[in-house]
Structures are given as C-alpha cells and as structure tokens.
Amino acid sequence: MEQNPNRYTITAALPYTNGPVHIGHLAGVYVPADIYARYQRLQNKDVAFICGSDEHGVPITIKAKKEGITPQQVVDKYHGIIKKSFEEFGISFDNYSRTSAEIHHKTASEFFKKLYEDGKFTEEVTEQLYDEEANQFLADRYITGTCPKCGNEEAYGDQCEKCGSSLNATDLINPKSAISGNVPVLKETKHWFLPLNEYEDFLKQWILVDHKKDWKTNVYGQCKSWIDDGLRPRAVTRDLDWGIPVPVEGAEGKVLYVWFDAPIGYISSTKEWAAREGKNWEDYWKNENTKMLHFIGKDNIVFHCIIFPSMLKAEGSYILPENVPANEFLNLEGNKISTSKNWAVWLHEYLEDFPNQQDVLRYTLTANAPETKDNDFTWADFQTRNNSELVAIFGNFINRVVVLTHKYCEGVVPQPASFSEIDKQTLNELTAYPSVIASSLERYRFREAQAEMMNLARLGNKYLADEEPWKTIKTDEERTKTVMYVALQIASALAVLSEPFLPFTSEKLKLMLNVKSSAVETSLRWNDISKNTELLKTGHKINKAELLFSKIEDEQIQAQLDKLQASKKMNASTSSAQAAANKKVEPQK
Ligand code: MET
Incomplete structure (x- = not known):
C-alpha cells in the first residue's frame, strides 16, 4: 500500500429495506462515511463512495407476511424512502444500488460459483426444522417457543428477546411454526459452508498483527475475541424462497445466505457506477494501490472483518479493506433506539419538523458520534449545539463578515494596509487548520475534526470582537479595511473546511462569497489554505448576506x-x- 493512495473505495453498510432510516444509522455509518468521502474528494482523490439497499434476508419476508404484500413490494417501498432520505441529508454516494438488481444477482451468483468450482466450500447435510403444512424449512425467525433459559414463551429460534440469550432453534421448548402454528418436524437438508477455520492463520496475521496499530480498539477487540474463540465453518446457503438462487445443481429451493450476498453488493454497486461513468470497476477492487474502507456499525464487525475478507481471500483476486472504522451505537434520550417501539428520530419526519436544517442534525450527530463507546442523543443538546454553536459562533461570524464588508467596503474584498502582529498571527493560525483537521479525519476522529473546524469559526469571531472594526471605522478606515480583509480570509477558509461536515452550509457560504462551489478555478482549495492566505483577492466582489442558521x-x-x-x-x-x-x-x- 502506498503511503498516500490516489484512489479510494469507500463503502457504507447497505441498509436493510424493511424500514426507514433513523438518526442512529446516520450517526454510526452514513455521516462519518460521507465526511470522509467529501474530504478525500477535496484532496483531489479518485473516490468511489458506494452503497445500496440490502433487500434480502428473513426479516423482509416476515414484514411482507405481516403486511399481506410481497417481499418485492416491501423492498420497493423502503428502497425509495431510504434513498430519498440519504439524498436529502447530502450523503454524497457515487452510486446507490440495490441487491435485487440484476447486476447484483449475476455478480453474487458468479462469486459463489467461482468459490464452488475452486473447491472452497464444504457441504454438509444437517437436520433443520420443517413445517409440513407450509411445505418449507423454517428460518430461525420463523420459529417461536419457550426459552430454555428464562421461560419466555415468545422466544425466537435465534434469540430470546426477553433475556437476550442467543439460541439454536432446536433448543426451544414447545417450538411452533410462525407460519402455520404447527409443531415443526426435523428434516434433512444440504448446505454449503465456508470453512472459516481454514482462514484463521490469514486473519490472525492480517488483523491481529498487521492492523494491530491502525484499527480502532473497539473493532480490533471484537475481531480478536472471535478469532480467540476459534472460527468454525459458516453456512452460506439457506432454505428460503426470497434471495439469490444457489447456482449449483441439487440446490433447488435454496438461496444464498443474505450475509453472503450483501457485501458482494458493494462490488455490484461499483460495477453499476463504473459502467455508467466509463470507468473500470476492477481498479476499485483489484488494484493494490486502491485504499478500501468499510464504514459500518458495531453489529456488522464480524461480517466485514472476518467473513467478507475470507470470501475475498478465497476468491483470490480482490484487495482487502485497509480499515473498518466501525462505530458503536447511538441511544436516544437515554434509551436504545428501537424501531418496533418507535423510539427513534426518523429522518423523513425530522425534515418535516426542521425543514432545510439537515446540517444542524449532521453537526449534532458528529459532535456526539459514538466513536469509541455508545453515546446519547438528546433534544436539549441538539438545541444547545444549534443555538450556542452554529448560530452564535459560525453563523454570527459569517453574518458579521458579510454584512460589514457591504457596509464598509461596498461588498468588495478591500486592500489591506499594513498587518498588525495580531493580524499576522491570525493569518498564520489559519494556515494550520487544514492539516490539523485532515490529521483527525485520517484517523477517523470525526468529532475532533469537526470541533477543530468550529475552532476556526471561534478564531474569526474572537478576532472581530477584539479588533472591533465597527469602532475603528470612525477613526481609522484603513484599519477597518485590513480587519475585514483578514476576516474574509477566515470566512473563505471556513467555506472549504466546513464542506465535509456541513455541506449545505458550505454551499450557501460559497454562494455568499461568490466563489465557485467546485473550488477548482478559484484559490479556494483545501491545501492552498495552508500555503496561501490570500484566498479571496482584493477587488473580489461578494454577494449579499443570508442567514446560515436560525435559533431553535x-x-x-x-x-x-x-x-x-x-x-x-x-x-x-x-x-x-x-x-x-x-x-x-x-x-x-
Ligand atoms: N443490512 C445490514 C445491516 O443493516 C448491512 C449489510 S452491509 C453489507 O446491518
């Protein structure tokens, strides 16, 4: 791996399409992934930011049964809602696909076939619970019964939600089929397994040695405990009628396990994007100089750090992720976010109550990101972050700069007279921000990076408060102009450095400062801020002030x-x- 790669494949977990997305999803996965992708694009890197809907798996079939519609109808509905939410919150995916897409079925199917033909799977006949009336094998979630540990009569075949024990369906006392209510019988069935035990040495070296230092401790710790417990073969097929058919003889009525096909969805989504953009998808998946990162929540760690890398290794021609910066969970007002209990802030509902205030939510979620431990979202904190930080610091600074430039300098960047020590020091401090923020982002410390960006707004605010151009205008017009010149440089640096965190605000600010939002032809580039403090040149005309934030x-x-x-x-x-x-x-x- 090169020190400073030019190409990045950045994936964000494919959300299940059995419900809309909420703030926990944004905070844990999509906002940090988006910040990172936007930041790398600002470094002129070649970025593929990839996602899509995860449309297979048992919960979707259960939801369909409950609502009396087909699984396809369920996924069509939520795919639309989820995709729209991501767009509305400025999650800048280069491609958002779905695992029901033909290209994905083909890619996942071929992947399985290759491993099958290369003899990478083992086959095993096991006994599974079967519903004779419905004529089908029962997925764990389709079996309920009494929990052998706590006596809860409503335990599921994989877990008792009352005591939290993880179970095997055959452990349940008085098992019942959730489809017919009948007592299921045991029946033999054949499945294909990925022998993870054979990848133990590779995983030990790759994770526990090679990535000991650069992976987050929460991620490393979970991987270590999986590996230390000893890895066992993992079934990659299921008896189910919703999913990608297993493409080998003798597998009729079986589909690929959802966790086998879902991560391959990153590959299919990249292919879809590359075909559209005239790029070569293999550059993003098979080139050693590409840096691949998976952004996920902590419940996905084993799949992205152990199982998927073993699949990629078994296939043989793919690169492995350089890092998997997984987050912990976000709670809401002291309780776990829960879809079934409607204990959540749904993104589509948030926008009804706070129209055009996406950046306030993005900001609060990043400020409280569950980076190293579970964290809490509270509405009181949301209000304070908006009123005392975004409005009082960022918004106030920008507003004063733009209004005063119009008032004292006819809306044109003035010619500075001589710089005072404070001016020089301030301009000098400004040049340090890009690398300070970058260094936090490169280490996946998004809270820290965003806090630094706000410190720059604080610096601007303090500078104006100390230099008081509204006072000097009465006695020393030249001094006022110099102060406005310096303040305008800070404002323009903020327009660039805030983009990963507050994309909507950054866009508005660039409009106010009358600079191109792509920042290609102007001097407004991330790295130029460190070299050249003349970001807005004397004589450049700016636009009228608009409010960036309003009080909640x-x-x-x-x-x-x-x-x-x-x-x-x-x-x-x-x-x-x-x-x-x-x-x-x-x-x-
Ligand atoms: N659908 C999974 C989840 O939401 C993530 C799949 S990522 C390949 O947990």
Whole structure:
C-alpha cells in the first residue's frame, strides 16, 4: 500500500429495506462515511463512495407476511424512502444500488460459483426444522417457543428477546411454526459452508498483527475475541424462497445466505457506477494501490472483518479493506433506539419538523458520534449545539463578515494596509487548520475534526470582537479595511473546511462569497489554505448576506419530547394489554 493512495473505495453498510432510516444509522455509518468521502474528494482523490439497499434476508419476508404484500413490494417501498432520505441529508454516494438488481444477482451468483468450482466450500447435510403444512424449512425467525433459559414463551429460534440469550432453534421448548402454528418436524437438508477455520492463520496475521496499530480498539477487540474463540465453518446457503438462487445443481429451493450476498453488493454497486461513468470497476477492487474502507456499525464487525475478507481471500483476486472504522451505537434520550417501539428520530419526519436544517442534525450527530463507546442523543443538546454553536459562533461570524464588508467596503474584498502582529498571527493560525483537521479525519476522529473546524469559526469571531472594526471605522478606515480583509480570509477558509461536515452550509457560504462551489478555478482549495492566505483577492466582489442558521425555540424541542413521550405511553399500554392477554390464556394450560 502506498503511503498516500490516489484512489479510494469507500463503502457504507447497505441498509436493510424493511424500514426507514433513523438518526442512529446516520450517526454510526452514513455521516462519518460521507465526511470522509467529501474530504478525500477535496484532496483531489479518485473516490468511489458506494452503497445500496440490502433487500434480502428473513426479516423482509416476515414484514411482507405481516403486511399481506410481497417481499418485492416491501423492498420497493423502503428502497425509495431510504434513498430519498440519504439524498436529502447530502450523503454524497457515487452510486446507490440495490441487491435485487440484476447486476447484483449475476455478480453474487458468479462469486459463489467461482468459490464452488475452486473447491472452497464444504457441504454438509444437517437436520433443520420443517413445517409440513407450509411445505418449507423454517428460518430461525420463523420459529417461536419457550426459552430454555428464562421461560419466555415468545422466544425466537435465534434469540430470546426477553433475556437476550442467543439460541439454536432446536433448543426451544414447545417450538411452533410462525407460519402455520404447527409443531415443526426435523428434516434433512444440504448446505454449503465456508470453512472459516481454514482462514484463521490469514486473519490472525492480517488483523491481529498487521492492523494491530491502525484499527480502532473497539473493532480490533471484537475481531480478536472471535478469532480467540476459534472460527468454525459458516453456512452460506439457506432454505428460503426470497434471495439469490444457489447456482449449483441439487440446490433447488435454496438461496444464498443474505450475509453472503450483501457485501458482494458493494462490488455490484461499483460495477453499476463504473459502467455508467466509463470507468473500470476492477481498479476499485483489484488494484493494490486502491485504499478500501468499510464504514459500518458495531453489529456488522464480524461480517466485514472476518467473513467478507475470507470470501475475498478465497476468491483470490480482490484487495482487502485497509480499515473498518466501525462505530458503536447511538441511544436516544437515554434509551436504545428501537424501531418496533418507535423510539427513534426518523429522518423523513425530522425534515418535516426542521425543514432545510439537515446540517444542524449532521453537526449534532458528529459532535456526539459514538466513536469509541455508545453515546446519547438528546433534544436539549441538539438545541444547545444549534443555538450556542452554529448560530452564535459560525453563523454570527459569517453574518458579521458579510454584512460589514457591504457596509464598509461596498461588498468588495478591500486592500489591506499594513498587518498588525495580531493580524499576522491570525493569518498564520489559519494556515494550520487544514492539516490539523485532515490529521483527525485520517484517523477517523470525526468529532475532533469537526470541533477543530468550529475552532476556526471561534478564531474569526474572537478576532472581530477584539479588533472591533465597527469602532475603528470612525477613526481609522484603513484599519477597518485590513480587519475585514483578514476576516474574509477566515470566512473563505471556513467555506472549504466546513464542506465535509456541513455541506449545505458550505454551499450557501460559497454562494455568499461568490466563489465557485467546485473550488477548482478559484484559490479556494483545501491545501492552498495552508500555503496561501490570500484566498479571496482584493477587488473580489461578494454577494449579499443570508442567514446560515436560525435559533431553535423551546417549543420546537418540547414538541419532539412530547412525540417521544407519546411513543412511551403507547408502548406501555401495548405491553400491559399483552400481559393481560397472556394472563388470560394461562389457566387453560
Ligand atoms: N443490512 C445490514 C445491516 O443493516 C448491512 C449489510 S452491509 C453489507 O446491518
């Protein structure tokens, strides 16, 4: 791997299409991935930022059954909602595909076939629970029964949600098919396995030795514990009628395991994009000089660090990820985010309540990103971040610079007279910001990077407050002009350095400063800030001031808290109704 690669393949976890996306998804995966992708593009790197919808798997079939529609209808609905949310929040994917796409079926199918033909799988006949009435094998989630550990009668075949134990379907007492309600029988079935045990030496060297220093400790720790526990063969096929058919003889009625096909979705999505853009997809997946990164949440670590790399290794012609900067989870007002309990802030709902305020949410989520441990989102903090930081520091600084430039300099960058010590020091401090922010971003420390960006706005604010151009204008016009010149340089640096974090704000700011948003022909480039402090030249005309942020009132926050309280009440009444219903049936047993 080169020290400073020019090509980046940046993937963000493919969201399951069985529900919309919420702030936990944004904070854990998509905002950090987007910040990183935007930052690398600003370095003039060749970036493929790749994602798409994960449209297979059992939960989607369950959702379809519940709603009385087909799985295809479920994924069509949520694919549209999710894609729109990402666009609305400025997540700048180069391609957003879906795993039901033909190109993906073909890619995943060929991948499986190659491993099959190269003898990389083992085959095993096992006994699985089967529903004789529905004529089908039952996925773990389709079996309910009594938990052998805590006695909960509603445990699932893979997990008891009451006590949290992970289970095997055959462990359940009184198992029942969720399809027909019948008692399932055991029936033999053949499956293909990836013998992860054979990849143990490779994984030990690659993760535990080669990446000991540069992977995040939460990621490294989870991998180490998987490896230390000993890896076992993992089934890569399932008896299910929703998914990609297993492309070998004797596998009728079987599909690829969703976690086998989903990560291949990154490859298919890259292919789709490359074909559209006239690029060669293999440059992004098979070239040792490309740096590949997977942005994911902590529940995806084993799949991206152990299983997918073993698949890529087995195939033989792919590069491996350079890093997997997984995040922990975001909680909401002290409780775990939960779709079923409606304990979440849904992105599409947020925009109804806070129209055009995407950057406020992005900012708050990054400021509280669960980078090293689970973290909490609170509406009170959201309000403070907006009112005391975005409005009072960033917005206030920019507003003063632009308004005063119009007031004192006819909207034109003035000619500075001689610089005072403070001016020189301020311009000098400014040049350090690009590399300070870059160094945090290169180490996946997004909170720290964003805080540094805000420090630059603070520097600007303090400079204006100390130099008081509104006072000097009465006595020394030259001094005022010099101060405005310096302040304008800070404002223009902010326009560039804020782009990864606050893309909508950066765009507006560039418009106000009358610079091209692509920043190609102007001097407004990330790295130029460190070299050349004359970012906006004397004589350059700027546009009128527009408000970047506006105050969020207590009532708006209260409305959000009320919404959450309503969910809480609703949950309490459903669970007491459920408890009452359970009581009623008990005497009959
Ligand atoms: N759909 C998975 C999840 O949401 C991620 C798949 S990434 C290949 O956890």
